[in-house]
Amino acid sequence: MEYAIFLRQHIEDIVALTDEEFQTILPYYSPVEVNKKELLIEAGQIITSEFLVVKGCLKAFTEDELGKEYIIQFAMENWWISDYPALVKETKGNVCVQALEDCFVLELSFEDRKKMCEAVPKMYIFHGEKAFSGYVALQKRVLSMMKNSAKEKYELLLHQYPALFQRVSKTMIAQYLGVSRETLSRLTKK
Template sequence: MEEILRRQIEKIVKLTDDEFSFVLSHFTARSYKKHQYLVQANNPAPNDNFVVKGLLKSFYIDDAGKTHILQFAMEDWWISDPQAYHNKVNATLNIDCLEDTDIFFISIDNREKLCAEMQKMEYFFMKKTTAGYIALQKRILSLMSQKSEERYAQFVQLYPDLLSRVPKALIASYLGISRETLSRMSTF
């Protein structure tokens, strides 16, 4: 499991064995079962989670009880409630497992300590955070400006592996369309 985390980090910064041991000492490994929550709304969300194995979803339930999928996270992806994590407040989002999942997590306190002591990791997290903001902007613009067919085609292009792993109802929620609309589009 450690090697997967190391490969993730070394896509951006190279580490010696000693440096990686130091980095790893700031993370904790944990396993979750399918349907188990990592984060629940109105509770603390003190960790940023790197997915080693498995699949998770981040979602919000509005006042009318409707579920809105914000993000999926599979192997080699990060997931958290950024507002809760960085501001040390209770979560707005829920994060649960769609499959049995293994993660490495890092608390905000450990992340801040690690970044203060190791410039390489400060750079790594800055690059990952920036990439996340860019992806979020693209997703919001897609929801605002693209037709449902275009959003579905983009999803298929960007995340082909998720099509066989995520129930269609969840993909529809992520795309902001009905399950019926998704079924019509996915038959083409």
């Protein structure tokens, strides 16, 4: 189980664990392989889990009635991805999560997350920190969406996540930023 080392490092970036604590939490995570272009989550599915990316890159997206695609989030190594508004209520979602490369992820169900935190209360600290960082990142994104020009939005994303630009297409960057592909091409040519 090579992923055990990855998982322990991922958690210990936030909170140190004893060997015993780590052995308690490890079984809550299930390894899942997803091939490039496959869906990890389909629209309309009841959402009961979130996923930690060990290897690969994915996108969470939705479409409008005209088939226009909106990318809500990307996820690369050490990022978590799910349809969170559906997960929190364990209801049907309207978001798809698709692998953009061959991926290896760890699945953690919402139910198991609760049990694991009760068994090893330090994990409340871990999940609390993750949620807080996610909240702060989304506040920045909302502000950028409201206030910034297409150019500023693009530059902010490039500054925050340079690695992402090596792994996803410009069309997807445009679908994430909410700008047209043409606008993005104009910006990146300069």
